[in-house]
Amino acid sequence: MNPLRAQLSADRTPAPATVVIFGASGDLTKRKLVPALYNLMLERHLSRIAIVGASRSTLSDDAFRQRLEEGVDAYSRRRPIDRSLWDSMAPSIHYQPVDFADPAMFRELKTRLEAIEKEHNLPGNRLFYLSTPPSVFAPIIRNLGQAGLVNPGEDPFARVVIEKPFGTDLASAQSLNHQVHQVLEERQIYRIDHYLGKETVQNLLVFRYANSIFEPMWNNKYVRSVQITGAETLGVEQRGSYFEKAGILRDMVQNHLFQVLCLAAMEPPASFDADAVRDEKTKVLKALRPVTGRDVDDFVLRGQYTKGSVLGRDVAGYREEANVDPESRTETYVALKLGIDNWRWAGVPFYLRSAKRMPKKVTEIAVHFRPAPHRLFGDARMAHLEGNVLAIRIQPDEGITLTLGSKVPGQAIEIAPVSMEFRYASSFGVEAPEAYERLLLDALNGEPTLFTRGDEVEASWRFITPIHEAWAESETAPFPYEAGSWGPPEAEALLTDGMMWRKP
C-alpha cells in the first residue's frame, strides 16, 4: 500500500507474518515487545501472526510461552490478561535456540520457520527483531543473509528491526551501516528509536503541519530560543557497567533528544512519505553548527550526580553505584547549546539537556517566543513576563501549554502569566498505545517513516563524536550536582539573553 494512505488509514491491518525475535529470553521481549504484539492483537490491528523467539538459552515452546504470558500479565498496557485471546495466540508462539555466531543454527532456524509457517498457514512474510546486545547485530544479519532468510522481495517480505544503540560513535555507526548494507537494502532496515513511537512526538508533526497558526511563527523572527529537556528521576539502577561506557550524551541525546529536535526544527516535508520526512530530519542534523575541540567547554556542560534525595528518598551518588568506578568521569547530566545554521533558525539557540536523578521525570520541548516589540505597559509591569512559552510535554501527562500575559482583575494594569492547557488524557479520554505497538505495526506494514535512516544516524554521530573526543582529552571532570536537584548550577551560564533553564 502507498505509505501515506496506509499511515492515514484507520485500518492498518498488515498481511499475516512471522515475527522472529532474537534476544527472546531477554528483558525487552518480555516487558515490551510481546505485550505490544498482544495489545495489537487485542485491539484487532493484527490478523494472524506467529512469534518465534531465538536466543542462546535452551527453552521449550511451553516454557517460552509461560515466560511471555507472565510478561503480558505483569506489563501489558491492558490488564488483566484476556485469557481466551492468550489461549488463541499461545499455539503460534515458538522458541528456537540459536547461537548468533553459528551459521548452521541459522539454517536450522530457516527449516523451523518453514515448518511453523506451514503449520499456521502463514505466507512467509518475516519481521526479524534484533533485541540483543549491539555487539551481535552484525553477526546476526550476516548469518541471516547466508541462510537466505532476508531476500529483498516484497512478497513475501523480510524486514529487520534493529534496537538501539546503533553504534557508539561515528566510526562504529558507519561500520555497522556498511555491514548491514552488505546484506540488506535500506528499505528492509528499521532502526528503532522508541521515542518516535510516542503519540506526543508524532503529534508534533500534526501540531505543526495541520494548524496554520503556528508555522508562520516557527522561525527566528518570532522564536527567541528553544529548550528540550529529557529528565529522569532514576539513577543507573542495575546498569552501572553499561552506563559507565555510555554516559547520558550517548544514551539519551544522540538518539531520543536529537529525534525530538529534528521534528521540532525541520522544514515542512512535501509529503508524509518516509523519505520526504527523513530527508528533512537529516537536513537539521547536517545544519547543526559543529562543536569541536576547545569549543566543547563553551557549548556543552556535563555533570555527575552526588548523593541526595529524589522524590523523598535518599539515594547514593553516581560514584557509589554498583559497577561504577569510584573515580568515574562519566556524565549523568549534559546540557548543550546548539546552533542550527539555516535560514529559519539562524541566531536561535536550541538548548538541550538530559539527566538522571532529577527532581521529576519529564520530557518536554519549550518554545520561547520573543517579547512583544513595544513595551506598551511599561518595563516594570512586563519585566516579570518571560514572553510567551509554548511547552509540549512528551511525557508524562502528555499535552501542550501556552503561557500568555494577562491582565490581573482590578483597577490597575497589572500583568501576570496565565496558561492555556491541552491534555491528551482529558481531551480524548482514551489511553494512547505504547510506542512499541505503533512501531511494530508500522514495521509490519512496511512504513519506515518513524524509523531512523542510515544517513540520519551517521549525521547525529558526526555531531556527537567530537564532543566525546574532546572530553577524552580533557583534564576536567563533570560538575557535581546533588541528586534531586535540576543539575549543576554552572549549567545556567550556558544560557544567554537572560534566559534560565526551565523547572518544568
Ligand SMILES: NC(=O)c1ccc[n+]([C@@H]2O[C@H](COP(=O)([O-])OP(=O)(O)OC[C@H]3O[C@@H](n4cnc5c(N)ncnc54)[C@H](OP(=O)(O)O)[C@@H]3O)[C@@H](O)[C@H]2O)c1
Ligand atoms: N530493556 C529495555 O527497556 C530496552 C529499552 C530500549 C532498548 N533496549 C535495547 O534492546 C536490546 C535488548 O535489551 P534487553 O534489555 O532485552 O537485554 P537482555 O535482557 O540483556 O537480553 C539480551 C538477549 O540477547 C541474547 N544474547 C546475548 N548475546 C547473545 C549471543 N552471543 N548469542 C545469542 N543470544 C545472545 C540473550 O540471550 P541468552 O541470555 O539466552 O543468551 C538475551 O535474550 C539491547 O540492545 C538494548 O540496548 C532495551
